[in-house]
Amino acid sequence: MTAVEIPRQRRARRARYRLRVAAVAACLTLMCVLAGTVAARVYHGRLLVLLVAGAALGAFAIGFALRNRPSFLAPGASLVGLTAYLLGAIALTADGTEPLPATIVDALVNAVPRTLTALIPVEPAPDTVVVPVFLTWLAATLACEFAIRYGRTLLGCLPPTLLYAAGLYLVGPNADGGTVYALAYCVLAAAALAVTAAPPERRPDGDAVVDGPAPSKAPALMGAVVTTCVLLAAVALLGPAAARLVTADPGDPREYVEPPQLTDIDLNPLVRIAAWSKYPDQELFEADTSGDSWMRLAVLTEYDGTTWQAAGDFRTAGTVIPGSGDADFSADVEIIGLGGKLVPAAADPATITGLPIAVNLASRCLLTPDGLATGSTYHVESALVAVDPAGAETARPNLADGSTVAVPPGTPEIMATIAEYVIATYDTPFERAQGLADFLAQHYAYNPEAPSGHDLPALGFFLGNPADAGGQRGTSEHFAAAYAIIARLVGLPSRVVVGFEVPGGSSTVTAGQGSAWPEIDFAGVGWVRFDPMPAPDAVPTPPEDTLEQMEEETPTPEEDEGGGGEAEDFNDEALEQDGDFDEELAEEAGGVPLWAWYALGALLLACVPLVLKARRALRRRRRLTRGGPADRVARAWAEVLAAAARAGVRVPGHANAEEAAARLASLEADIGPLPRLVNAAAFAPGAVTEEDARAAAAVAGEYPKRVRHQVKRWKRFLT
Template identity: 25%
Template sequence: MSSGERRPVRRGDLTLAIGCLLALLVTVLPLLRVVTPGPWLGGTVVLMTALLATGYIARRLRLPAVAVSLAEAALWLVFMSAVFLGSVSLLGFIPTVSSVQAVPVFIEAAMDAIYHGVAPMEATEPLAFLIMGATGLLTIAVDHVVITARMPLLAAIALVMVSLIPAIAVPVEPDILAFVLLAACILFLVRAETQSRDPSPARGGESAPAAVPLAGVTATAVGIGAVAVVVALVVTPTLPQPVLRAGSNPFGTGVGLDASLELGDDLRRPREIEIMRIHSSAPSPPYLRATTLSDFDGEVWNPDISRSIPLDSPSEFGDVSVAEGIRVDEYVTTVEVENLSSTWLPVSYPAVTVTGLVGQWAAVPWNRTVVARAGSSQGETYQVTTHVPRPTLEQIRAAEAVWPGLPNDTTSLPDGVPAIVGQLARQVTADAFTDYDKLAALQAWFRGTDFRYSLSAPVDAGFDGSGAEAIAQFLEVREGYCIHFASAFAMMARELGMPSRIVVGFLPGSSTTEVIDGETVHSITTSRTHSWPEVYFEGIGWVAFEPTNSLGSPTAFSSATSDPLAGIPGVTASAQASASATPTAGERPQDLGQDQTGSASGPLTASGEGWPPAAVALVIAALLTLPAVAREIRRRGRLAQAAEGDAGAAWALVQDTAIDLGIPVPPAETPRALGERLVARYGAPPEVMGQLVNAIERAAYAPSRAQYWEGDVLPGAAIAVRAALMAQVPVSRRALAVIAPRSLIVRPGTAYAAARPSRA
């Protein structure tokens, strides 16, 4: 039938329309995990219902298929114009040129909210416009494909893809309930569409046969659904989750790393994703760096651009040079990248060799980092050897934070830096005499009670950046996260005449129960993305500090009279001689499940964690009993129908029992022929089988069923036949018939019922 011809009214249109509405509602359900519920939800439901109702009415009026879709499209335009563009629409609901021009503005604002938003996002008007508009168009498409074209499986593909969008955009645990409901809706559509094409009269009519063959559609649909469930619950969680991030492979898999100090989106991920696993010979797991930022133009800190040489060249990094008398310790750290796609390789500092990499990599001697010439860090496993200077407290106090050979990028500040930066730097360090003591005082001040770690405050107050003006606001509000603490510290160091830079990388991971070569394996997740400042000391090198409040370990050095181990972030000396470095280190607030005000901060399930084994076993056991429970419920229902004189229900019980036991029930076999075969070959009692056969034949062919009412004998006869058939098969087949009854998905008279399964 061409799209312009008047279409006949077909059976099942109302059922299919209801099925489409249910499937669309379930498809939208995952959105509630990433967008705060609000008026958009009610509007979406109203729009989908109105569109499907319009389509149903248009078909009842026998309009051509193209007219049905046009009527739905017109309703969609009017609805969207009235709800969102009424001020620029004719009469408040008729689209105009101005309303059309406003659409790109809405879409751009919505996409910007999605890219920069944090789940669960607030449903702003542009975001609601995008959601409702898209679901409306999806409704029109599904209505046409399912009801007009009668291709529900094709529509199912679109529904599944749309339902997966929230999980792809915001990696979270699978929404099992939404998936199961969507699978049920899709199977319902398949079943309803098949029934609408079946020409047989309804069951229970005067001339209705005992069973209506449906060519195995139910079995096929449920089989497809079962495979989909297995794939979704077993295979999908093992796949890497695609995430689009700046500074990484934009079309590959794995989490990216933004090296421009715009780490807020990485830190605000609603679910932690494990990206690396490391183990090290160091006293405690080291910080890992990706790159450094020295050039500050007042607005942004720019990654260092420096000479690189092939990683396998003899002079890749060069030796670590320190003043005489300063101890240097060697450590080896093994890194296994599991879900990080970045051109910068995470390495411990200061690296002297990196081995085990695959592909083309280059070393950057200036900051001892590694960058890819081709490819990314995804899937790499490598070893980093570091030579770590360990000055004593006396040695670092004697050293000056200066190096005449350093480029101006590490010491200069642009014009127009707010005065508060320099004023506070001098105020906080007024009582310190050495360069190290001044920096230790700054570190202690940031880590003290005046400041608070917060991922949300910079966004709410509008200074979520690392520019000079943003840092000035941070110093007033005194709430922020690592980029604000690191930027403020680096700028204050430069105000005091000391060379500084910022490092982008990762905090030490959390320990696991796994041990390799006597070294505990640590897991690094997305929430460990971090930035910290470094200051250069003559004769020692770049020394890292940890000013971020409530995070990591502060830098501290021990006196030569105590433990000579010197601290860098992640390595705390056993005795701290400087009171300025004593603030208690702690976990990142969101790692503990609360921010510092005590409010919940979102899902805490670490990658690889899940339900307890006992709970999993109980769930599996419950799922395994579902087929038996469903079969028993249906058996009892049919017995009740048989007790009311329904011979078809009693005969269906016999057919179901045969199918459960693997006895063929072919479509061409009459009830009498099947009954005789069950008596002769499978031990069914002849007398009660004869009662059932006579009853089903009278129900199908007698002019009046009322005079042959047999409700008092039919249930008992069906039970007796079932018991006799069960007694003739092996125990294994009997148990399988109870635990996994085939009759739930295989209908009598279908090709599936005619074939005998392999015996257990």
């Protein structure tokens, strides 16, 4: 080898190595991007995709640039880059309501639990992007070190693979299978392994010196063969188990993380009504709304006889609340003295900014994990729920959710009595719902000093005790809770809502505007609000007067059957009549005599054979006169086969015309040229003429008459 060829060979080997290393680095970088993108499928928008892609590119750029430097430089530089990138991601996703240092600390401390409890689709926020960005950067750094610095490409594929698995676990059953992601990932991994980088001692780039001939390819080829055999054996052994795992439903990690918890006053928000009623001038919050609205605080559907509670858990959400329509209502709220964690908002909230939010998807209510404090502000936009009153008047109750009609044991007797009154007085579900509200409003009074309590004994005291003993007086807590339970006894699905009546424009909402009200669920309409509260200064009618009057007017079962009151004298001669008593009653009632019904039934039975015969004749005529020549030939053949079947000779559907003709020969009835015409209609329909169709119709018309004597008599008579 000449002195000129040696440097040329060195340059070629160096170029091949650099191309191989660049290809491996590109494949592993894209693998890290894909692995991070797997988790981004449950995030809102494309921001997280861009963040994890930037993290993978940044980490690999640092590692690749320092691949030939001392090994301690790359981790330090990567850590600095990760810190700067995380701070940039937090600043990019922050809403600016809190100082940046406080936002950074909160995001780092609460990143893991909030990522796992975030409501899907997850809103990219400081505390929900930290984990995927950090893991993507870490996976890219380790992959670069293993594959590029130390030349172990297979080991370098492990970090992005673990990141891919973590993304699948985070997604759980909340997205599609991601087949395209899996295929692209496998292709990139195969490409990286195919152009595996050389070990460090064989590197011809940088300051490395290339001496002697190129290394033999035989050991590398042998290693590739052995590796392929090992992979095939692993696939054969682990394939069935992997297939079972693929077809199984993945678990959701959100099930194992405790959701945001409510305070005592939020667990049972109905108890706040009593305090609001006693101090109606207490300022709770300021609101600037785009229109009049009922801003809900809590929706309560489950009742155990003691307390009303909300169903479902709260899940952390971002600024966008999933499942809402287009927002047509907005409110800017500043908290003064409300307290607790529940956040007032009109139904249904669509977006909210200014507070960290968790959402109860069952009730669509909002909660802030840190609690409301004086001075807290937020902006909420809602898609107001529109109810069709006309549709509700004719709708049926929606009984799909059993928890909305469940009644605990031990309900007071007065509730059952009121329910019976409502059922006896009103007919439709909507009338009963409105009638129950009217009954409570007309027979009970509002008293802001009434003690709090909505358990069954307290509600029984409110409904059943006389006014001079402290009963029949209560707050909206008592009216709403009693209404909801009695509605369920009537068969109406109900729930209790706690909230505020807020006028449009800018106003200060006081405790006097807080109340509870019941709602009824109608199929196809939704939840409809009803107002059982009495009018101001209304004088209630004692409920016992109305209920006792109903008992007096309602006949007993004995009276309905004629056995109540004084017994009739069945020995009275006036009751003795000659003749058949039932017949005279029928004649007096002007009814049809019984013999006429029997005669009509016999006439209808006699007409059945005539109807069947007429139907068969009309079908034959329709078959033989409509359509083209080929179609009429085929239908004539169908008529012949039907007539033969009535005579007891059935031709299987797979038989051709010649086989069918052989079977029909047993009936000793000529079918003429019909088999030939049938074959022509099937294989050369254009060759069938009108004359052929008329000939086939003539055969089909005469054939039933020729085989009639072989049809059983009862069949001839009936059909």
